[in-house]
Amino acid sequence: MREKDKLPENLQNALSNGLLKRLPITFLPFVNQQLNQWDHLFPNERQSIERLLLYVADLSSEQSADLFRDVVEIEEKMGVRQWEFSTTEQTIQNSSLLARSPYFQDWRRAVQAVYDAADSHALKTSGAAVKPENRLVLLDIPLPLPADAASVWRRWQGIGQPMKLDLGLSSGKASALELLLTGIPNADGGRSGGLLDAARSRSDASSADAWVIDAGRSLVDAALGQESSTTNAAKAILLSNGRLDLYRQSFSHEMNTMHKDLADADAVFDRLRKVDVTPWCPAEVAEEPAVREFLRSLYLTGNGAVIYGNSFVEWAASEAFHRARPSFLAAQFGVRSKPKPFTGVAVFDNPDQVNPLPAVDDLPGSAVDAQMLALYVWLAAYRYQEYQSSTVCVCLAESLSQAYVVAPREFTLWQETEPVTLDRLHHALRAWIT
Numbered sequence: 001m002r003e004k005d006k007l008p009e010n011l012q013n014a015l016s017n018g019l020l021k022r023l024p025i026t027f028l029p030f031v032n033q034q035l036n037q038w039d040h041l042f043p044n045e046r047q048s049i050e051r052l053l054l055y056v057a058d059l060s061s062e063q064s065a066d067l068f069r070d071v072v073e074i075e076e077k078m079g080v081r082q083w084e085f086s087t088t089e090q091t092i093q094n095s096s097l098l099a100r101s102p103y104f105q106d107w108r109r110a111v112q113a114v115y116d117a118a119d120s121h122a123l124k125t126s127g128a129a130v131k132p133e134n135r136l137v138l139l140d141i142p143l144p145l146p147a148d149a150a151s152v153w154r155r156w157q158g159i160g161q162p163m164k165l166d167l168g169l170s171s172g173k174a175s176a177l178e179l180l181l182t183g184i185p186n187a188d189g190g191r192s193g194g195l196l197d198a199a200r201s202r203s204d205a206s207s208a209d210a211w212v213i214d215a216g217r218s219l220v221d222a223a224l225g226q227e228s229s230t231t232n233a234a235k236a237i238l239l240s241n242g243r244l245d246l247y248r249q250s251f252s253h254e255m256n257t258m259h260k261d262l263a264d265a266d267a268v269f270d271r272l273r274k275v276d277v278t279p280w281c282p283a284e285v286a287e288e289p290a291v292r293e294f295l296r297s298l299y300l301t302g303n304g305a306v307i308y309g310n311s312f313v314e315w316a317a318s319e320a321f322h323r324a325r326p327s328f329l330a331a332q333f334g335v336r337s338k339p340k341p342f343t344g345v346a347v348f349d350n351p352d353q354v355n356p357l358p359a360v361d362d363l364p365g366s367a368v369d370a371q372m373l374a375l376y377v378w379l380a381a382y383r384y385q386e387y388q389s390s391t392v393c394v395c396l397a398e399s400l401s402q403a404y405v406v407a408p409r410e411f412t413l414w415q416e417t418e419p420v421t422l423d424r425l426h427h428a429l430r431a432w433i434t
Contacts, residue, residue, distance in 0.1 A: 007038055011050055014057035022056055022064045024071045025080055026107065027114075028087035029094055036089075040293035042208040042324040048115075055118040067117060070110040074103050089273075133204070135391040136195070136433050137381055138330040139374045140177035140219075143398040145335065145367035152397050153404045155375050160393070160406035164419040167401050176398050176422055177332050178222045181212065184423045192423075196223055198430050199328035200233040208290070208324040210236040213316045215309030215334030217242030224284060237291055237326075238284045239316055241309040241334075244295070247280040248306050251299045272300060294319070309334045310366065314373040318380035325386050328433060331377060333370035338362040371397075378406065392432055394425075 007015070015035070023031060034041065034049045041049075056064055075081075078101045086094055098104055141147060153162050167176055183191035199210040214220045220240035241248075251272065277296055278286050285291050298319055304311030310333050317331050337359040374395045381387040392407040403425075407414050412428045 007035070008050060011053060014053060017057070019053060019057050022061075022068075024068050024075055025085065025087060026071065026075055026098070026111070027068075029085075029090045032087065033089045037293065040290050042290055042294075043206050044208070044325045045323055051122050052115060052118040055121050067114060071107065071114065074107045074110055077103050078107065091270075133202075133327055133390065134432050135327045135387060136199070136329075136429060137378060137387075137391060137393040138177060138180065138195070138429075139377060139393070139395040140175060140330075140332040141367065141370045141374065141395070141397045141399070142175045142177070142332060142334065144363060145333070145370055145399060146363060147367055147371065147397045147400050149400050149402070152371060152400060152402070155372060156404055156406075160404050161415055163403045163405050163413065163416055165396070165401045165403055165425070166419040166421045167398065168421070174222070175219070175332065176396055177330060178219055179422060180426050180429065181219065181330055182222050182226045184426050192426065193430070194226060195328070195426065195429055195433070196236055196330070197226065197233065198434050200236055202234075202327070202434070207235050207288075208237060209234060209326050210328040211317075211320050211324070211326045211330070212236055212238050213313050213320070213329070213331040214238075214240040214242070215313045215332060216240070219330070219332045220284075235288075237288070237320075237324075239291075239295070239312075240282070241312045243282040244285070247277065247285075247295060248299070250277075250280050252306050272296070294323070308336050308369075310336060310369045310373055314376055314380075317377045321381045321384060321387070325384065329381075333366070333373065335361050335363060335366045336369065338365065392429065394429070 006012075020028065020031065031049065031053070034045070038046070056067070059067065078098075080097075083097050084093065085097065098107065101107070165176070179185075181194050181196045183194040183197075185191045196210060196212065202209070212220055212223050217240045220238045220243060223236065223238055273296070277292055281292060281295075285295065298312075298316055299306050303315070305315045306312075313331050313333055317329060320326055320329060338361075378393050378395070381391065381393070390408060392405070392411050394407075395404045397403065401419070403420075405411075405413065411432060413420060413425065
């Protein structure tokens with residue numbers, strides 16, 4: 001067992017001196033949950049909560065009261081202290097009570113203002129600016145999924161440029177993304193260093209800096225079969241929907257014991273928050289507590305992530321950007337089955353378990369899903385400052401031998417008009433992140 005990570009000494013001292021007594025009641029569920037799950041947080045999450053709490057700890061009583069004045073006034077209007085409101089963790093009941101209040105949007109703005117003040121203070125006092133590192137987002141609509149050349153990039157509304165690809169090096173066994181990730185074969189029978197290896201080997205890479213998310217399992221299987229050429233390379237987070245079958249099925253079974261009321265929903269969710277999920281996990285997940293808990297949270301909140309591989313990819317990528325801010329993320333969509341009649345996706349039914357009809361692949365539907373969700377993944381990243389100036393996003397449509405590129409103008413292939421070989425694309429992307 002890994003020794004449980006301890007809170008930083010200055011944060012522990014602030015908590016011992018009564019820091020939590022300064023916080024409004026609606027801050028306590030999130031803050032207490034984060035502190036109790038400290039060893040399950042990614043570095044970015046730890047920095048965020050630490051930044052807020054140490055900022056408050058350094059304020060005088062008058063300054064602290066002023067910082068939270070709007071939040072406290074709105075709480076009084078809401079009548080929060082008369083609610084059955086958990087202060088130890090975030091619950092469905094808490095969320096429902098807050099969302100039903102006519103003052104909910106005012107409360108959200110007031111809470112965001114507090115976090116903005118903490119971030120601004122950190123920037124001024126310690127130069128805690130966003131790291132100006134190059135970032136890469138790779139998305140793949142793989143070969144089985146048909147795409148229409150006239151409409152495939154229409155949803156992107158001109159925010160980038162289409163690029164023609166020469167996929168002559170691709171084979172039926174390996175997708176273009178897999179070759180980019182693990183290395184391009186050369187004439188001598190070897191292969192060049194893959195993009196995943198390059199991302200993991202960066203001098204400032206952490207364990208949450210490189211992510212691979214797969215609607216199936218072939219991409220993660222290939223990544224697991226690759227040994228890093230650098231002995232001190234950071235571990236990548238590898239999430240395969242196919243390799244997580246047992247985890248998903250176990251979660252789906254538990255969710256379907258839920259009755260149709262909030263109290264029972266909270267009881268089921270509480271059980272799922274506490275159950276040991278390690279036996280349900282493949283090895284690459286079982287050994288990483290933060291990743292196990294990331295998946296637990298994803299399956300509790302991600303709409304459709306338990307059932308559909310493409311939904312899993314989109315939700316997992318979006319949450320990775322939100323929680324970990326990775327500098328490298330590769331995601332591959334896949335093929336889903338046609339929805340079966342009389343199955344309840346909304347209540348986490350597994351269609352194959354409740355309907356005896358054989359599953360039928362829905363290639364056109366899967367292609368539409370992938371095209372829409374690929375854009376959503378990029379928009380999820382672009383919400384955050386880290387990805388707005390020095391990020392290259394490449395979305396491959398392998399059936400068309402095309403890609404869509406959103407990138408700064410200094411990226412070497414930004415406006416390439418001739419077909420780009422996979423080797424040349426690999427070289428340009430590797431140069432961008434090393």
